[in-house]
Amino acid sequence: MSELLLELKDISVSYDEIQVIWDANLNIKRGECVSLIGVNGSGKTTLLKTIAGVVHPFEGEIWFKGTIRIDKLSAHQIAALGIIYVPEGRRIFTKMTVKENLLVGNHLKKSKRKEMLQRVYELFPVLKERENQMAGTLSGGEQQMLAIARGLMADPEILLLDEISLGLSPIVVEQLYEKIKEINEQGVSILVVDEIPLRCLQVSHRGYIIRSGRIVFEGDSSDLLNNKDLRKIYLGTD
Amino acid sequence: MAPPEVILMGTFTGAIYGLIGIGLSLIFTGIRNMINLAHGHLAVLAAYLALTLSSNSMLDPLICALLVVPIVFALGAIIQYGAVNRLIYRSPTIPLILFAGIASIIENVALLVWHPDPRSLAPLAPYSLLTVSLLGVRLPLIYLVGFLISLGSMLILYTFLKHTDIGRAIRAASEDPEYAECLGVDTKKIYAYTFGIGGALAAIAGIMVGLIYLFVPSDGWPYTILSFGVIVLGGVGSMRGAFVGGVILGISQQLSAYYLGVAYQYFVGYILILAVLALRPQGIFGMRV
Numbered sequence: 001m002s003e004l005l006l007e008l009k010d011i012s013v014s015y016d017e018i019q020v021i022w023d024a025n026l027n028i029k030r031g032e033c034v035s036l037i038g039v040n041g042s043g044k045t046t047l048l049k050t051i052a053g054v055v056h057p058f059e060g061e062i063w064f065k066g067t068i069r070i071d072k073l074s075a076h077q078i079a080a081l082g083i084i085y086v087p088e089g090r091r092i093f094t095k096m097t098v099k100e101n102l103l104v105g106n107h108l109k110k111s112k113r114k115e116m117l118q119r120v121y122e123l124f125p126v127l128k129e130r131e132n133q134m135a136g137t138l139s140g141g142e143q144q145m146l147a148i149a150r151g152l153m154a155d156p157e158i159l160l161l162d163e164i165s166l167g168l169s170p171i172v173v174e175q176l177y178e179k180i181k182e183i184n185e186q187g188v189s190i191l192v193v194d195e196i197p198l199r200c201l202q203v204s205h206r207g208y209i210i211r212s213g214r215i216v217f218e219g220d221s222s223d224l225l226n227n228k229d230l231r232k233i234y235l236g237t238d
Numbered sequence: 239m240a241p242p243e244v245i246l247m248g249t250f251t252g253a254i255y256g257l258i259g260i261g262l263s264l265i266f267t268g269i270r271n272m273i274n275l276a277h278g279h280l281a282v283l284a285a286y287l288a289l290t291l292s293s294n295s296m297l298d299p300l301i302c303a304l305l306v307v308p309i310v311f312a313l314g315a316i317i318q319y320g321a322v323n324r325l326i327y328r329s330p331t332i333p334l335i336l337f338a339g340i341a342s343i344i345e346n347v348a349l350l351v352w353h354p355d356p357r358s359l360a361p362l363a364p365y366s367l368l369t370v371s372l373l374g375v376r377l378p379l380i381y382l383v384g385f386l387i388s389l390g391s392m393l394i395l396y397t398f399l400k401h402t403d404i405g406r407a408i409r410a411a412s413e414d415p416e417y418a419e420c421l422g423v424d425t426k427k428i429y430a431y432t433f434g435i436g437g438a439l440a441a442i443a444g445i446m447v448g449l450i451y452l453f454v455p456s457d458g459w460p461y462t463i464l465s466f467g468v469i470v471l472g473g474v475g476s477m478r479g480a481f482v483g484g485v486i487l488g489i490s491q492q493l494s495a496y497y498l499g500v501a502y503q504y505f506v507g508y509i510l511i512l513a514v515l516a517l518r519p520q521g522i523f524g525m526r527v
Contacts, residue, residue, distance in 0.1 A: 079422035108422035
C-alpha cells in the first residue's frame with residue numbers, strides 16, 4: 001500500500017471556454033480504493049474522463065507510477081497502460097453479445113483471455129449464463145455488471161468506476177459494491193464515483209470531496225463518515 | 239411472365255450490387271457516418287488494375303483479383319489513415335470534399351492510362367463464353383461465378399466481423415467509438431481497416447461487374463449511386479438488407495431492360511429507390527432511428 005500509482009497535480013480542465021475543474025490534486029496508491037464524492041455537475045465525471053484521456057487538461061500533470069506522464073496521451077494509450085474507465089450510463093455494446101462485449105474489453109490482453117474470462121465469470125456468474133445473449137437485452141443491473149466485467153477483462157491496474165448505481169435498485173447496488181470490494185481485494189486499485197456517497201465510502205479507504213470543480217476535502221473514509229459537519233453538508237445525512 | 243433467366247440473371251448481378259453496397263454501408267456505419275463518395279471509383283480502379291495485370295501476365299482476371307483486391311485494401315487503408323483520420327473529427331462533411339477529389343483523380347488517371355473507350359475483362363476470361371444450365375434455364379456461367387464470389391465474400395466478411403478481434407473492434411468502434419478507445423481500441427487504426435475492407439469489397443464487385451459488362455473511366459459515379467441505391471433499399475447497416483436491396487435492383491434492371499428496353503434499366507431502379515424512401519425511409523431491413 002505504498003507505491004503511488006496515480007497522481008494528479010494541479011489539474012485544470014475546460015470544455016471550450018468554460019472551465020469545469022480547478023487545480024485538482026488527487027492520488028491513488030497501489031491497492032487502494034478511493035472515493036470521489038460530489039453532487040451532480042461538480043466535475044466528478046470530467047475528472048475521471050481526464051484521467052482516462054477522453055478529455056485533456058489545459059493545465060497540470062498526471063503521472064502514472066511516478067514515471068509515466070499520461071495527461072497528453074490518447075485514451076487507448078492510457079487504457080494500454082492499465083487504466084480502465086468504466087463509464088457512466090454503462091455504454092455496453094448493445095449490438096454485440098455479452099461474451100463479445102467482454103472480448104472487446106480483452107482487446108489489449110489477448111494472451112490472458114482464458115484467465116480473464118474465468119475471473120469475470122467467477123465474479124459475475126450471471127454473465128456466464130447469458131454469454132450468448134445480446135447485451136442490450138440484459139437488465140440494468142446485469143448491464144452494469146457487464147460494464148465492470150468488460151473493464152476487468154483488460155486486466156487493469158486501476159479501474160475508474162463512474163456512477164455505477166445510477167438507476168439501479170438498492171439491492172443490486174449493494175451486490176455491486178460487494179463485488180467492487182472483492183475486485184479491490186484481488187489487487188486492483190479503484191477510483192469510484194457515486195451519487196450514493198455513504199455506500200461508496202464504506203468500501204473505500206480514502207475519499208475526496210469535490211464541489212464546483214474544486215477538491216475541497218481529502219481524508220480517510222472513516223473520517224469522512226464520522227465528521228458531523230461533513231456528513232451534513234456533503235453527504236446529506238445527520 | 240418474365241422468362242426465368244431474366245429473374246435469375248437479375249438475382250446474380252444483384253448479389254454483386256449487394257456486395258458493393260455492403261462496402262459502402264460498412265464504411266458509413268463503421269467510420270462515424272462517413273460517406274465514401276469515391277466508392278464506385280475504387281471499384282472501377284480495381285477493374286482497370288485487373289485488366290492491366292491480366293493482359294500483361296496472361297493470368298485469369300480472377301487470379302489477378304487476388305493481387306488487385308489487397309492493393310485496393312491497402313490504398314483504402316492509406317487514404318483513411320493518412321488523410322481522412324485527420325479530417326473526420328472536425329466535421330463529417332469535410333471528408334466528402336476529399337473523396338470527391340480522390341474520385342476525380344482516379345477518373346482522370348484512368349482516362350490517361352486506359353483511355354475512354356469501353357473495356358471488358360471478359361475477353362481475358364475464356365470461360366465467360368460458357369453457359370450453364372440452372373433450374374432448367376441456360377445462362378452465362380460468369381453470372382453464376384459472380385453470384386457465388388459475392389455470396390462467398392459476404393460470408394467471409396460476416397465471419398470476420400463476428401469471430402476475429404479486429405472484426406469485433408470494428409463493430410465496437412462503430413457503435414461507440416469514444417468508449418471503444420477507453421478499452422484500448424485504437425480507432426484510427428480500426429478505421430483504416432474498415433475503409434480498406436469496404437474498398438476491397440468494392441474492388442471485388444468492380445472486377446465481377448467488369449467480367450460481365452463493359453466499363454469506362456467515368457463509371458465511378460454510377461457505381462457509387464448504385465451502391466447508395468442498394469443501401470437505401472435494404473437499410474443502412476444491415477448486411478442482409480444490402481444483399482436483398484442489391485437483388486431487388488438487379489432484378490428490376492433486368493426486367494425493365496427486357497420489357498421496356500435497355501435505356502430504362504436505371505430509370506426503374508431509381509423509381510424503386512424513391513418509392514422505398516417515400517414509404518419506408520429506413521429501408522427494408524433498416525431500423526428506425
